[in-house]
Amino acid sequence: MKKIALSLIVVVTMASCNSLKSANTSNIAEAATLLSSLSSNSTLQQISTLFNLLDSDKNNAISSTEAIGTVADNFKVLDTDNNSNLNLSELQGLLGLLK
Secondary structure, three states: HHHHHHHHHHHHHHHHHHHHHHHHHHHHHHHHHHHHHHHOOOOOHHHHHHHHOOOOOOOOOOOOOOOOOOHOHHHHHOOOOOOOOOOOHHHHOOHHHHH
16 A cells, blocks of 8 residues: 555656646747847837746746846846846846847
């Protein structure tokens, strides 16, 4: 009985992990698509959406490990307060780089 219960717990745990990984992969793919469509005419709402997609740990900051593409390439330029994270205001600076 203990083996069956333990096996069930392991299966449920693994299933939970897989669903989190696929959600994260989905967010990254969506963020990459949005990032590739940004231009100097993009809106602050699009930047806000990008921010929420990239902020995978939901701590209201994008770390260098969460950044992708143009955001990662320009991370040090965008990080105006040099705290190794981007807040939403700093990410909005991306629009200026797209001109």
